[in-house]
Amino acid sequence: TPPLGHGPHAITAYYSGGAGSDLSSSNTLQFSARSTQTITFNALSDRPMDPLPIPLTAVADSGLGVSYVSNTVSVCKVTSNLLTLIGIGQCSITASQPGNSDYQAAAPVTQSFNISVAVQTIHFTDVLNPSLGLPPFEIPVQASSLLPVSVTSITPLSPRMPSSVG
16 A cells, blocks of 8 residues: 555545455545654854844745744844844754644754853044043944943043143
8 A cells, every 4th residue: 555645535444245244334534644844953053142133044844934932031032033142151942843734743953052252342433633621522432242332541640731841
């Protein structure tokens, strides 16, 4: 007997009779066979903290859409198929596909990776023509992380220089 394909099927048993028994048949059994499916969800690499969302790319061999859930919501969160890192630690994401009338639910696949502290740089823009006696002014500065930067002078204040020397 060949294997059943997915979709609706009907089975009725028949007996042709013989040796004192009459011809008979059973009720018809209706059922739907569903194919199996598998999710491919490649490993996620350890990475430093980054505010930009990361696209998740798991696929089901059935072609049906895959959904995601974060198992560590204090470290990372998922919206649709985008992963956002929100803390340092281990991020765990599970991909799933519940199936439909043609496909059974796929076994969920979980991937985990570590999020570390990101290295950042601070960039100062040149202050044009600074001179004594100017009122306080903003110093153009930006962190590569886009986090706020606080600027403090480590140079002690000194008395004003005379307007002319000797």
